Amino acid sequence: MTAAPPDRIRAIAIAVVRDAAGRLLVTSTVDPVTGRTLARPPGGGIEPGELAAETIVRELDEELGLAVEAPRLLGVLESVLEFAGRTLHEHVFVLEIEMAADAVLPSVTDAGHPVWWLPVERFRDPELDLVPAGLVELLDDADA
Secondary structure (H helix, E strand, O other), rough: OOOOOOOEEEEEEEEEEEEEOOEEEEEEEOOOOOOOOEEEEEEEEOOOOOOOOHHHHHHHHHHHHOOOOEEEEEEEEEEEEOOOOOEEEEEEEEEEOOOOOOOOOOOOOOOOOOEEEHHHHHHHOOOOOOOOOOOHHHHHHHHH
Protein backbone atom coordinates (compact mmCIF):
# COMPACT_ATOMS: atom_id res chain seq x y z
CA MET A 1 0.00 0.00 0.00
CA THR A 2 1.35 3.42 -0.95
CA ALA A 3 0.85 6.29 1.48
CA ALA A 4 -1.19 9.26 0.35
CA PRO A 5 0.75 12.40 -0.58
CA PRO A 6 1.11 14.96 2.18
CA ASP A 7 -1.62 17.58 2.44
CA ARG A 8 0.78 20.31 3.55
CA ILE A 9 4.41 21.18 4.18
CA ARG A 10 5.21 21.67 7.84
CA ALA A 11 7.97 24.02 9.06
CA ILE A 12 9.80 22.72 12.12
CA ALA A 13 12.95 23.60 14.07
CA ILE A 14 15.24 21.11 15.78
CA ALA A 15 18.05 21.68 18.27
CA VAL A 16 21.45 20.09 17.81
CA VAL A 17 22.94 19.50 21.25
CA ARG A 18 26.19 17.53 21.48
CA ASP A 19 28.20 16.51 24.50
CA ALA A 20 32.01 16.35 24.86
CA ALA A 21 32.04 12.86 23.33
CA GLY A 22 30.13 14.12 20.26
CA ARG A 23 26.93 12.29 21.20
CA LEU A 24 23.73 13.88 19.91
CA LEU A 25 20.73 14.56 22.13
CA VAL A 26 17.67 12.92 20.56
CA THR A 27 14.11 11.96 21.24
CA SER A 28 12.68 8.84 19.65
CA THR A 29 9.50 7.10 18.66
CA VAL A 30 8.60 3.83 17.00
CA ASP A 31 6.65 3.86 13.74
CA PRO A 32 3.49 1.87 14.53
CA VAL A 33 3.31 0.54 10.94
CA THR A 34 6.94 -0.49 10.30
CA GLY A 35 8.24 -0.96 13.86
CA ARG A 36 11.33 1.11 13.00
CA THR A 37 12.77 3.50 15.57
CA LEU A 38 13.03 7.11 14.44
CA ALA A 39 15.37 9.39 16.37
CA ARG A 40 15.42 13.16 15.98
CA PRO A 41 16.94 16.05 17.89
CA PRO A 42 14.34 17.77 20.08
CA GLY A 43 12.23 20.52 18.59
CA GLY A 44 8.85 21.05 17.03
CA GLY A 45 6.55 23.03 14.80
CA ILE A 46 7.19 26.69 14.06
CA GLU A 47 4.14 28.74 14.99
CA PRO A 48 2.88 31.56 12.70
CA GLY A 49 4.90 34.71 13.35
CA GLU A 50 7.58 32.78 15.25
CA LEU A 51 11.21 32.59 14.13
CA ALA A 52 12.98 29.21 14.12
CA ALA A 53 15.30 30.33 16.94
CA GLU A 54 12.26 31.33 19.02
CA THR A 55 10.74 27.91 18.34
CA ILE A 56 13.84 26.20 19.75
CA VAL A 57 13.75 28.31 22.93
CA ARG A 58 10.03 27.57 23.39
CA GLU A 59 10.15 23.88 22.46
CA LEU A 60 13.14 23.03 24.67
CA ASP A 61 11.44 24.73 27.59
CA GLU A 62 8.13 22.90 26.91
CA GLU A 63 9.59 19.47 26.02
CA LEU A 64 12.61 19.27 28.31
CA GLY A 65 12.34 22.10 30.82
CA LEU A 66 15.59 23.61 29.48
CA ALA A 67 16.29 27.33 29.27
CA VAL A 68 18.46 28.06 26.22
CA GLU A 69 19.73 31.20 24.55
CA ALA A 70 21.12 32.20 21.17
CA PRO A 71 20.49 29.17 18.95
CA ARG A 72 22.79 29.23 15.88
CA LEU A 73 21.40 28.20 12.48
CA LEU A 74 23.38 25.35 10.89
CA GLY A 75 21.14 24.94 7.86
CA VAL A 76 17.72 24.02 6.51
CA LEU A 77 16.85 20.52 5.29
CA GLU A 78 13.85 19.40 3.30
CA SER A 79 12.47 16.10 4.52
CA VAL A 80 9.91 13.75 3.03
CA LEU A 81 9.38 10.60 5.06
CA GLU A 82 6.85 7.88 5.74
CA PHE A 83 5.54 7.59 9.28
CA ALA A 84 2.47 5.75 10.55
CA GLY A 85 1.33 5.09 6.99
CA ARG A 86 1.42 8.78 6.07
CA THR A 87 3.83 10.82 3.99
CA LEU A 88 5.20 13.79 5.94
CA HIS A 89 6.85 16.74 4.16
CA GLU A 90 8.84 19.11 6.36
CA HIS A 91 11.19 22.05 6.02
CA VAL A 92 13.54 21.54 8.96
CA PHE A 93 15.51 24.44 10.43
CA VAL A 94 18.52 22.92 12.19
CA LEU A 95 19.90 25.07 15.00
CA GLU A 96 22.78 24.37 17.35
CA ILE A 97 22.66 25.26 21.01
CA GLU A 98 24.98 25.02 23.98
CA MET A 99 23.48 23.34 26.99
CA ALA A 100 24.59 24.35 30.46
CA ALA A 101 26.93 21.76 31.98
CA ASP A 102 24.70 21.48 35.05
CA ALA A 103 21.46 21.08 33.04
CA VAL A 104 19.28 18.18 34.15
CA LEU A 105 17.54 16.31 31.35
CA PRO A 106 14.30 14.41 31.82
CA SER A 107 14.15 10.79 30.65
CA VAL A 108 11.08 11.54 28.52
CA THR A 109 9.63 14.60 26.77
CA ASP A 110 6.37 16.23 27.81
CA ALA A 111 4.72 13.99 25.17
CA GLY A 112 6.27 10.82 26.63
CA HIS A 113 9.01 10.25 24.01
CA PRO A 114 12.32 8.89 25.35
CA VAL A 115 15.21 11.38 25.61
CA TRP A 116 18.71 9.96 25.19
CA TRP A 117 22.22 10.54 23.90
CA LEU A 118 22.89 8.95 20.50
CA PRO A 119 26.56 7.87 20.25
CA VAL A 120 28.48 9.01 17.15
CA GLU A 121 29.00 5.39 16.04
CA ARG A 122 25.19 4.99 15.75
CA PHE A 123 24.63 8.05 13.52
CA ARG A 124 24.54 5.74 10.47
CA ASP A 125 23.11 2.65 12.24
CA PRO A 126 20.91 0.72 9.76
CA GLU A 127 18.62 -0.32 12.64
CA LEU A 128 17.78 3.31 13.41
CA ASP A 129 16.38 6.13 11.30
CA LEU A 130 18.04 9.41 12.30
CA VAL A 131 15.80 12.08 10.84
CA PRO A 132 15.65 14.32 8.97
CA ALA A 133 17.59 12.81 6.09
CA GLY A 134 20.78 14.79 5.51
CA LEU A 135 21.29 15.64 9.19
CA VAL A 136 24.50 13.61 9.56
CA GLU A 137 26.02 15.28 6.49
CA LEU A 138 25.01 18.73 7.79
CA LEU A 139 26.69 17.94 11.12
CA ASP A 140 29.81 16.69 9.29
CA ASP A 141 29.95 19.96 7.30
CA ALA A 142 29.50 22.02 10.48
CA ASP A 143 32.42 20.17 12.07
CA ALA A 144 34.71 20.64 9.07
